[in-house]
Amino acid sequence: MNPAPNVILVGPxxxxxxxxxxxxxxxxxxxxxxxxxxxxxxxxxxxxxxxxNVGEAGFRAHEKRVLARLLERGGQLVSTGxxxxxxxxxxxxxxxxxxxxxxxxxxxxxxxxxQRDKTRPLLQREDREQVLEAMATLRDPLYRxxxxxxxxxxxxxxxxxxxxxxxxxxxxxxxxELRA
Ligand code: S3P
Numbered sequence: 001m002n003p004a005p006n007v008i009l010v011g012p013x014x015x016x017x018x019x020x021x022x023x024x025x026x027x028x029x030x031x032x033x034x035x036x037x038x039x040x041x042x043x044x045x046x047x048x049x050x051x052x053n054v055g056e057a058g059f060r061a062h063e064k065r066v067l068a069r070l071l072e073r074g075g076q077l078v079s080t081g082x083x084x085x086x087x088x089x090x091x092x093x094x095x096x097x098x099x100x101x102x103x104x105x106x107x108x109x110x111x112x113x114x115q116r117d118k119t120r121p122l123l124q125r126e127d128r129e130q131v132l133e134a135m136a137t138l139r140d141p142l143y144r145x146x147x148x149x150x151x152x153x154x155x156x157x158x159x160x161x162x163x164x165x166x167x168x169x170x171x172x173x174x175x176x177e178l179r180a
Contacts, residue, residue, distance in 0.1 A: 001172065001173070001174035002099050002148060002172060002173050002174060003173075003174040003175075003176045004097065004098050004099040004100075004148075004173065004176075005073075005074030005075065005097060005098070005176055006030075006071065006073075006074055006075070006076045006077070006078055006097055006098040006099070007024065007025075007028065007030060007076075007077045007078070007098060007099050007101065007169065007173065008071075008077075008078045008080060008094050008097070008098030008099070008100045008101070009021050009024075009077070009078070009079045009080060009100075009101050009103055010080050010084065010085055010094065010100060010101070010102050010103070010143050010146060010147065011082065011102050011103035011104060011105065011143060011153075012082045012104075012105060012110065012132070012135060012136065012139065012143075013082045013110065013114060013117075013120055013122075013123065013132075014105055014109070014110040014113040014114045014117075015082075015103035015104065015105040015110075015153055016103055016105070016113075016153050016158050016161060017079040017080070017103055018034055018079050019158040020103060020153070020158050020161050020162050020165070021034070021077050021078075021079035023158065023159070023162040024077055024162055024165055024166070024169070025076075025077035027162065027166050028077070028166075028169070028175060029177075030075055030076055030077040030175075031075060031076045031077070032076070032077050032079070033070055033076045033077065033078045033079070034079045035063070035066060035067055035070060035078060035079060035080045035081055035084065036079075036081045038066050038070060039059075039062050039063060039066045039081075042062070042066055043062055046119075047059070047119060047120070047121065048118075048119060048121050050062065051121035052121075056121075056122070060083070060086070060087065063081060063083070063084055063087075063090075064087055064089065064090055067080065067084060067090055067093065067094075068089075068093060071093050071094070071096075071097040071098070074097075074176065074177070075177050078098065080094070082135070082139070083122075083139070085139060085142040085143055085145075085146060086138075086139070086142065091142065091145060091146050094146050095146050099148050099149070099169070099172070099173040100146045100147050100148045100149070101147065101148070101149045101150075101151065101165065101169070102143045102144070102146075102147035102149070102150045102151070103151060103153050103161070104143075104150060104151065104152045104153060104154075105152075105153050105154055106152075106154050107129060107132045107133055107136060109153075109154045110132050111128060111129060111132065114128075122135075148172065148173075149165075149168055149169070149172060151164060151165060151168075
């Protein structure tokens with residue numbers, strides 16, 4: 001049993017981190033925290049506006065600072081942005097402060113789930129498929145490096161994926177807040 005203070009979801013855009021995260025948080029009595037939303041709240045502008053104003057590097061700096069602050073606390077289900085694992089310090093913090101679940105999704109399902117998305121700056125281009133493939137090649141080993149648990153979300157609805165994860169988390173993660 002892993003007694004990490006938080007449950008942390010990692011994985012690419014379109015894996016269902018927010019949707020599944022909300023459900024899991026409710027199920028385990030954790031506070032749901034969306035790291036991207038925390039960045040928006042702290043900076044005071046949307047993700048597309050942040051990318052436009054300070055570029056991806058500026059966004060990553062906000063992401064690193066906000067994630068470090070969030071992970072000082074416990075008792076949370078933290079849903080991270082797809083690129084959070086790119087930074088080695090983020091990966092170390094994620095590992096130290098959470099039981100980490102990698103939500104996997106194939107590129108075909110990502111393309112379908114994100115076809116009308118306007119909120120992800122890195123996908124506002126014609127060659128989405130190639131971009132997603134390249135991201136998977138670069139990032140999958142990093143997700144693997146931090147993950148305690150992996151689930152393929154492709155065949156499942158968010159409710160089904162949550163149900164699978166509830167069973168596996170209950171078996172592998174010891175919620176320190178429930179310890180006597
Ligand atoms: C990003 C993923 C997004 C958001 C930003 C960059 C990425 O979060 O952080 O657009 O680099 O994969 P989601 O994974 O929640 O969509």
